Amino acid sequence: MSGCAWVVGDNIDTDVLAPGHLMKLAPHELATHCLEAIDPDFAQNVAAGDFLVAGRNFGLGSSREQAAVSLKLLGLKAVFAPSFARIFYRNAINLGLPVFIFESNDAVSAGDCLDLNIRTGLLRNETRDQTHQLTPLPDNLFSIIEAGGLMEMLKRRLKESA
Numbered sequence: 822m823s824g825c826a827w828v829v830g831d832n833i834d835t836d837v838l839a840p841g842h843l844m845k846l847a848p849h850e851l852a853t854h855c856l857e858a859i860d861p862d863f864a865q866n867v868a869a870g871d872f873l874v875a876g877r878n879f880g881l882g883s884s885r886e887q888a889a890v891s892l893k894l895l896g897l898k899a900v901f902a903p904s905f906a907r908i909f910y911r912n913a914i915n916l917g918l919p920v921f922i923f924e925s926n927d928a929v930s931a932g933d934c935l936d937l938n939i940r941t942g943l944l945r946n947e948t949r950d951q952t953h954q955l956t957p958l959p960d961n962l963f964s965i966i967e968a969g970g971l972m973e974m975l976k977r978r979l980k981e982s983a
Contacts, residue, residue: 831876869896880909
């Protein structure tokens, strides 16, 4: 998968990803407000297939899964950060949004063209002609991503066992 990089800093909380005062909106409408407190044009300009490169402690705050839902609805293909809040990390995986630990997030600038092999964790920054080996997702988490999320995986399993 290939796309452009969007870069944000440390401690991006779920209220910035899915603003609490807008939680009554439909998911697609809520997604149009994702990260607007940091970059008012983000949701309007992010393209399907793009990547989000974040700083430490990404997704801290409440346990609202709408934070990960918003990123997925906007078409982001993966999120990279040196560390994630545990609940956000698992919400993202359960929704089929790949998240990778990436310690060298300063090796990517906004607008860089990236290519990710989701299975192997090989991340290539085409703009800088650099390759980074990320820790691949464990098989159990990769199978959730591959299925399109935990609910899709469970639906498949139920269908197969019927």
